[in-house]
Amino acid sequence: MYEGKIIKFYREKAKITQQQLGEGICSDTHVSKIERGMTDYSPEITLLFSKRLGINIEEEKMRYKDIKILLYRWHDVIIKERFEEAKTIKDKLDKEPLIQITDYQILYDLLKARYHLLHNNLKQADTIIKAIQMKQNELPPYESNLLKHILGIYYLSKQDMINAVNILKTISIDDYKNPEYYLNLAISYHAVNSKVMAYYYAEKSLQFFIETNNFLKVIDAEMIMLMTRESDGYHDFQKIAEQYNALIHTCELCSAPGKKARLLHNLAFEHYGRHEFEDASLLYQQSMVLKEKKSAVYLISLEGFIRSCFEGNLLSNNELLLLCQEGLSISREIHQSLYTINFKLLLHLINNQLREYYRYLFTDALPYFKKCGYVTLVQRYEKELFNYYLKNGEKGKALELADILINAG
Incomplete structure (x- = not known):
């Protein structure tokens, strides 16, 4: 089964025709059938082909079989976020010529895209994904x-x-x-x-x-389960906070700073929701320290830190404006539209430009949030706009939003 594909690969690599390969051995028609796995043939023919191509067919067959094992191993270590081992396997596969044989090429390309996503290399992943989508009906x-x-x-x-x-x-x-x-x-x-x-x-x-x-992914799953729990009163919140801190300690034991940063951010958000702005700001800061500055995950914690300091009166307006400008600059540089919008909204709020804030919220922010599916943000800002219109006597706009809110509920 494997021999024909291997022979075809090395024949094409040697740039010889089926007739040239079969000369003195068998007809080009028979070569074609062997390559496509459509006929039986003797081991002697395989041996003669191997000599002509300068390969050891038994070694090549073993390599061919090992590629599949290596690909599935690669997928496993990517799932388990073993970065060094994933890179070692990638380097080995990149140098393997038999990977180009059709059976494995698609799986290899898909896992390359997954590898790039693991490292947040979105452009490289996007290029591979688009190429595979061209033939997705054949997968x-x-x-x-x-x-x-x-x-x-x-x-x-x-x-x-x-x-x-x-x-x-x-x-x-x-x-x-x-x-x-x-x-x-x-x-x-x-x-x-x-x-x-x-x-x-x-x-x-x-x-x-x-x-x-997979202990690292156990942390991720438990994090989502914590985030979806509703805290009912002080004691319930204390239990949630204890669970967060236990997971943070696990991250430290597992040397997982990225996950620790996410947990710190989520715990900060829990404190922010309870108006415990000082606790929230400290946790957001701890999260930011563990993140790459020019990244979306850094920006989300920076935004949380600014909001906590603004609502808790923990920093001066000038300090807050400088932080907003930093966030806006990074979000534009790394093409993060969500955070570009969020930092613009913050700038209007901190400058007390309420008319401009609500205009921008209506014309730019809300349409973008709806398009991308940020349901929580949409609900929050629609209610905020409703209260603003009602307070300012714009009853027509308030009624429109009220209708949207009622139907959404």
């Missing part, structure tokens, strides 16, 4: 579902939550057999404020990660 079931999973991760990285949910929920677990994607689906559902579905899929993913000893 086998596993690769087809892997493409959907990778697209879901890509959309999440691009903050396109609606497309992330829509593509991830079409994955067939029977064909894919990789419950890891439940976590990405949970993250997507949480982003569009579907807390019940987010908790459900986070719990399903947690079971898988426990079974596979």
